[in-house]
Structure formats: C-alpha cells, structure tokens
Amino acid sequence: MKSYWLMKSEPTAYSIDNFQKDKTTFWNGVRNYQARNFMRDQMKVGDQVLFYHSNTEPPGVAGLARVVKAGYQDHTELDPKSKYFDPKASPDNPIWFMVDIAFVKKFKNFVDLDLLKTAPGLEKMMVVKRGSRLSVQPVTAKEFEIVEKLGS
C-alpha cells in the first residue's frame, strides 16, 4: 500500500529548482521526533511526495517527488562539525533518520497556500491548519490527487 506525504523545504535552503538539477537528494537535518518516526517507520520506496516551499512568499506546493530509499541513519548526526550533530548518536545507535527522494516534476502551476486553504477536499490537510509546523506530514491519496490536479 503506497502512502503519500508532504515535505517542507525553505527554498532559500533547498528549492524545487535545486532539486530538479540534483535529480535525487537525501532529506537530512530533520530533528523532530514525529517527523523522524514517519521517515523511520512508515515511508517506503515508491511513496509519493508533495514538495512544499515554506517560509517564503507565497508558501505552497512546488512539485512532486518520490521516495527512492526508505529510512536510514541521518549520518550528519555523527559529524561533530555539522549543525545536526547529536552526541548521543553512534553508527550502532542511530537517533535521527532520513530518506532519499527523487525529483518527479515541477508544477506548471505553483499551488500556493491560499489555494490549498480554499480548494474543496483539502479542509483536513495538516498544512492548512494553523500552527502546523511538522516538516514531514502524511497526506491522503485523495488530497494528493487534488493537489496534483491543481498543479498540472
């Protein structure tokens, strides 16, 4: 059973255009337990992802991605020079996880947050709720389909 996700990135740090150039990327630096658990326990190869631009004007879904490698140790937690370093982690005791995702497409129409908020069928999406800070969020198949249509 395939699952669907929304992943947030600040375009000043990593945008859909960077992603399109790279083709694939690892999603390191998530330091939130809820988001960690989704990546570690639930994301599977083949799952589809809405690539979301946050903390920008306007915020919204910029395109699509696909999971190509399931959860594994976020090795930046082992690097003392990294800002993601976690002294409690070791190769045998991974604490933080990441996944690899592949670029699928950049939307012809950027689906901004206003549109997400008003589109029928998306009322329950986590990202439209106030104060929703989670950077990796589950979405339903139906929600994914609606957003994909809005973007194409």
Next chain:
DNA sequence: GCCAACGTTGGC
C-alpha cells in the same frame, strides 16, 4: 521583522 504556536529543556 513580528509573533503565535508549539516542541524541548531543565530546575524543582
């Protein structure tokens, strides 16, 4: 740049 929401930390 402000600040509300919310997660994390640490004193007790």
Next chain:
DNA sequence: GCCAACGTTGGC
C-alpha cells in the same frame, strides 16, 4: 513528572 523559560518554525 510538572511547568516556566526558552528556542524554533513559518505565516503574515
């Protein structure tokens, strides 16, 4: 284990 203080996220 409570909760105040603090830090971060992210829309506006």
